[in-house]
Amino acid sequence: MAGTVMREFAGKTAFVTGGASGIGFAFGRAFAEAGMKVMLADIEPEALASAVESLQSFGPGVRGVSCDVADPASLEHAAKASYEAFGNVHVVCNNAGVAAGGGIDNISLDNWRWVLDVNLMGVLHGVRTFLPHIRAHGEGGHIVNTASMAGMESGLGFSPYVASKFAVVAMSEGLAMQLKPLGIGVTVLCPGYVRTRIGESGRNRPARYGPAPPLDAASPAGALVAQIAKFLQAGLDPSEVAARVLSAIRKGELYVFTHPEMRGEVDERFAAIQAAMGKAAAL
Numbered sequence: 001m002a003g004t005v006m007r008e009f010a011g012k013t014a015f016v017t018g019g020a021s022g023i024g025f026a027f028g029r030a031f032a033e034a035g036m037k038v039m040l041a042d043i044e045p046e047a048l049a050s051a052v053e054s055l056q057s058f059g060p061g062v063r064g065v066s067c068d069v070a071d072p073a074s075l076e077h078a079a080k081a082s083y084e085a086f087g088n089v090h091v092v093c094n095n096a097g098v099a100a101g102g103g104i105d106n107i108s109l110d111n112w113r114w115v116l117d118v119n120l121m122g123v124l125h126g127v128r129t130f131l132p133h134i135r136a137h138g139e140g141g142h143i144v145n146t147a148s149m150a151g152m153e154s155g156l157g158f159s160p161y162v163a164s165k166f167a168v169v170a171m172s173e174g175l176a177m178q179l180k181p182l183g184i185g186v187t188v189l190c191p192g193y194v195r196t197r198i199g200e201s202g203r204n205r206p207a208r209y210g211p212a213p214p215l216d217a218a219s220p221a222g223a224l225v226a227q228i229a230k231f232l233q234a235g236l237d238p239s240e241v242a243a244r245v246l247s248a249i250r251k252g253e254l255y256v257f258t259h260p261e262m263r264g265e266v267d268e269r270f271a272a273i274q275a276a277m278g279k280a281a282a283l
């Protein structure tokens, strides 16, 4: 059954992965304030419990469920907990994400696997879990995938983070095209630096990916990490990002950008692509 594009939030339900911190937590608060029931799903139990606690007074119902988005069964379980608590889910935010070092000197397969499992497969697992449900209930729905400006330009270099975010942008574009006729919206969020705990992602690195490879603070990779930490500190407040996303859902917008000062970097990439396409035309 075809749904309708979501304009009204009150009384509906949002499911947010990575909801215990940063952007996901800000989503949770904004949805609750808009009158939605909210299920926060996260891998970090203590942070999740305090996030749920601190949002209690904001909306008709906020709950939390433990979930590792890298594991499809864990997401299925979390979805079931959400249906049992609140009934149908309408907005799904595939937002959980982690960052780990990359570069050319120490290409760590564990780093690549962890980042791709959470940032890319986690988004896919969310779509795969909730899409049949949203299509079946026919009450309208919207999928929000958190990518990054790192999915628009590769300024962070050769890294699993950039690869994962380019993939999330591409899959969101493809999904939007296929869901449009069904009246289900898709938004891909591409922020620059936001003041969150993403720089401390290692706190949630499961043991199966091994320890993070040692980082020499004096190396170029170490300097980049220190620089990024400063940019994150000076980053946008997550509540501003959440407000933009709610507005995009209401308007049915695909892309959300929050950092206009990064436009030049995207322009540069497109200019290089256009120039190369020009050479193809000359063949």
Ligand SMILES: NC(=O)c1ccc[n+]([C@@H]2O[C@H](COP(=O)([O-])OP(=O)(O)OC[C@H]3O[C@@H](n4cnc5c(N)ncnc54)[C@H](O)[C@@H]3O)[C@@H](O)[C@H]2O)c1
Binding pocket: 017, 018, 019, 020, 021, 022, 023, 024, 041, 042, 043, 044, 047, 067, 068, 069, 070, 095, 096, 097, 098, 118, 119, 146, 147, 148, 149, 190, 191, 192, 193, 194, 195, 196, 197, 198, 199, 200, 201, 204, 232, 235
């Ligand atoms: N902070 C930024 O500057 C920035 C910029 C662009 C994009 N993003 C993206 O925003 C999203 C949210 O990150 P944030 O910046 O709020 O960071 P954050 O660390 O504050 O929050 C991320 C949340 O995801 C959870 N998480 C990590 N692994 C998980 C897993 N396997 N399963 C379930 N939950 C898991 C963490 O416990 C945490 O609560 C990420 O996808 C990130 O890549 C962040």
